[in-house]
Amino acid sequence: MAKLIALGLVVVLGLVGLGIEGVETGQKAPWRIHTLFSVECQNYFDWQTVGLMHSFKKAQQPGPITRLLSCTDEEKQKYRGMDLAPTLEVPSMSRHPRTGDWYPAINKPAGVVHWLENSKDAENVDWVVILDADMIIRGPIIPWELGAEKGRPVAAYYGYLIGCDNILAKLHTEHPELCDKVGGLLAMHIDDLRALAPMWLSKTEEVREDRAHWATNITGDIYAKGWISEMYGYSFGAAEVGLRHKINDNLMIYPGYIPREGVEPILFHYGLPFKVGNWSFSKLDHHEDDIVYDCGRLFPEPPYPREVQLMESDPNIKRSLFLSIECINTLNEGLLLQHKANGCSKPSWSKYLSFLRSKTFAELTRPRFLTPPTLQTMDESIQTVQKLVIDEPGEKHPKIHTIFSTECTTYFDWQTVGLVHSFHLSGQPGNITRLLSCTDEDLKKYTGHDLVPTHYVPSMSRHPLTGDWYPAINKPAAVLHWLNHANIDAEFIVILDADMILRGPITPWEFKAERGRPVSTPYDYLIGCDNELAKLHTRHPEACDKVGGVIIMHIDDLQKFAMLWLHKTEEVRADKAHYATNITGDIYASGWISEMYGYSFGAAELKLRHIINKEILIYPGYIPEPGVSYRVFHYGLEFKVGNWSIDKANYRNVDMINKCWEKFPDPPDPSTLDQADEDIRQRDLLSIECAKTLNEALRLHHKRRNCPDPSTISTSNLNSGKDVTMSRKFGSFDEISASRSNQMPKNNSHKSSKPAMIDGTFSSFRFWVVALWVFAGLGFLAVMFVVFSGPKRRGTRGKIYRNKKRSSYSGYSDMNGRDRQIRSADASL
Secondary structure, eight states: OHHHHHHHHHHHHHHHHHHHHHHHHTSOTTOOEEEEEEEESSHHHHHHHHHHHHHHHHTTOOSOEEEEEEEOHHHHHTOOOTTSSOEEEEEOOSBOTTTOOBOGGGHHHHHHHHHHHHOGGGGSOSEEEEEOSSEEEOSOOOHHHHTOBTTBOEEEEOTTOGGGGSHHHHHHOSOGGGOOOEEEEEEEEHHHHHHHHHHHHHHHHHHHHOGGGOOHHHHOOTTOSSTTHHHHHHHHHHHHTTOOOEEESSSEEOTTSOOOTTOOOOEEEOOSOEEETTEEEOGGGGTTOOGGGSTTOOSOOOOOHHHHHHHOSSHHHHHHHHHHHHHHHHHHHHHHHHHHHTTOOOOOOOHHHHHHTSHHHHHHTSOOOOOTTTTOOOOHHHHHHOOEEEEETTEEEEOEEEEEEEESSHHHHHHHHHHHHHHHHHTOOSEEEEEEEEOHHHHHHOOOGGGSOEEEEEOOSBOTTTOOBOGGGHHHHHHHHHHHHSOOOOSEEEEEESSEEEOSOOOHHHHTOBTTBOEEEEOTTOGGGGSHHHHHHOSOGGGOOOEEEEEEEEHHHHHHHHHHHHHHHHHHHHOGGGOOHHHHOOTTOSSTTHHHHHHHHHHHHTTOOOEEOTTSEEOTTSOOOTTOOOOEEEOOSOEEETTEEEOGGGGTTOOTTTSTTOOOOOOOOGGGSOOSOHHHHHHHHHHHHHHHHHHHHHHHHHHHTTOOOGGGSOHHHHTTOOOOOOOOSSSOOTTOOSOOTTOBTTBOOOOOOOOOOOTTTTOOHHHHHHHHHHHHHHHHHHHHHHHHHGGGOOOOOOOOOOOOOOOOOOEEOOSSSOTBEETTOOOOO
16 A cells, blocks of 8 residues: 555646646746736735736736735734735835835835845845736737837837926926837746836835926826826836837727727726626726635626627627626636635535526636737827727727817716716727816806816806907807817817716727718708898808707818807807797707707818718607617706706706715616606606616715715715715825815825714714613623524624715726726726
8 A cells, every 4th residue: 555655746746747747838938927916905905906816827828927026014913914926025115114105006116126126036136017907818919929029028008198288298208209008918038027117116206206296297197196197107217228119909809899890909907897787897896805815705696698699780799799708707616716726615506606607607618718809009100199999900090089178167067977977888989088168257166177187278157358258258269269269189079968877889980980071960950041040141052961069070160160060150150130949949049959950060161071870879858769879968957757857057056076975866676667668768768867877876986986885974064065084005195185275287286194084973862872772782682692502602793784875086098097097098098
């Protein structure tokens, strides 16, 4: 028996040796790869770590991986996740040792520098892949296959880093022309990383301390809080050492975004909220979630593939939905395996667990490999002039920029919150800019600067020449101002109204917009196109199109047209003799729709004929055409479902933005709708969707403002409208002030302030009376338990599930709490 055991050990050791040898043969110079990611000692990063580590193995990523774990001594004492990944402990720089500034994002470059200086692995590697924790790997990330070379790293595109194009780059690098807007995925040679890392750290410190240039119009940071300083630290550091990137906008995708045809993304970055039908996921909802250590608990299950198959007819949108459920399912599969490794008992059977263990799921999530379109990088000459995205050989998709016009009022602010939230969920390509028209007096007391990337415009509500009060004229005036003052690198402009909700992307290639052939939606009530009004105000009345709402126009056409749009608006507005309803279609006969006629008449002057598409926009409350997937809700009119209704005009003077947890009345549950008439049911479902999207946007806005938990604060405080600032471990803005009455767009610097206390939370006499009764009742129950249980009682230990939802910055790029930038601005802002 002993001999057999010995022989068995020899065989096992031999197999292990072969396995090790096999690994080593794939990791020999100059092809050795090492993957890095940076986290902190928090539950929030632990579940992200589990997802990334599971996908790392599932995707067969070559080489080792190291977690750079930044913890304070106090955090380390109670930390439970040391065994979640191969780890190098890094001294925490969340609180800067020199300045005292609280900025956890700096741990990323600091961790990389520490790894280079202290890890043996850094001496035995040729290529380094740097990821964020909130990523899921779908296939091997092999630097040289991506096109990386020594001196030419490969990176993902972060278009919202507008500081590369303005004064910020000139201030912080001697080579602003070398500044690349990149981040997220980084693949580079170890020699390049050694040269870059110290500069990455020092430039991060430098940008972070430059508070005078934190403004949104300089950095693209929608919060103007310096949160993306680390991203600029990377770009400016790379510019300093002369590293130019091969920029690839195909390798990484945000769940919820629509991939380009032929592209197979090999990396998910779930830094932004995403949804599939009525299901949704936002990583910020799980900021304190100890789900890694809570046996059997997973994230809410998404729809099954066969359900997704029936949700959407558009193949591109359907593919996006499949990618979204793949991301969350892979994350849940990782949690399931981690619970098993933790020693948890086998969970009871469920349909979802059976699916995660099925061959079908294994096939759906097999490793993905690069396709030729995925490897297409952005041409350097186009980066500096105009980005063209290559979907397939021979097919070019132009860059898009979305704009909308508002004024300095909370009425427009809540609309802005809704539109921007839907913009990020819709997968709309390109960036978005708010054209904000304000008087100097309004601007001084305006507090909504940080809602979205903004271009500031002088107000024309009161006409400077005629004195006429007509705020609608700000729309053409703002577009003209933006064209003349902004650095625009897009080929097509999408113009929306603030009171809209995006449901899907609006692209010129899908709706066939071309130079000289804009696309818009029908406004049939503009009867003045057919009568004497058009004959009076345009030389080409036959070219007058009854359009408005959503506009897709080539930049060349818009530059020629914008001045005419403004002039014709002034002209029609001054023509009071023709305000009559039977001439204009304006039911109020007040000239209020002069701006709409200004658009149609201005376009007619240039003979710009529109492609009129009635499948882009719908008003909630209207019956949809069967089978049409509308891209935009325009909630300009009252809409109802039974006795429930919303009319935006009723909220003109309601502060939905600054009063914590303010929202619209909850719509009815879809399950309560009358099933008898399918047209009515579909109409009501769309109305409910619009209202829910608005309320969810407001909820997330109040979370970002750090409004206190409504269950722990008195009603008087909730209604006070005060911006209550509370400290957070990660993503905290200690500098948020309760009032920004002196904030101006050109200087968003703020002095650090301690977190504000919640006034009066426990001051209520009623609260103390209730608390006393609760305490007495619990005491009585405890005594009775002791009396009746006796010496045989057995101590039990209950679990308290903590899932506190704390707000944290993300943005158009959250970068572990910073991605909320994308697209607002990554918007990748």
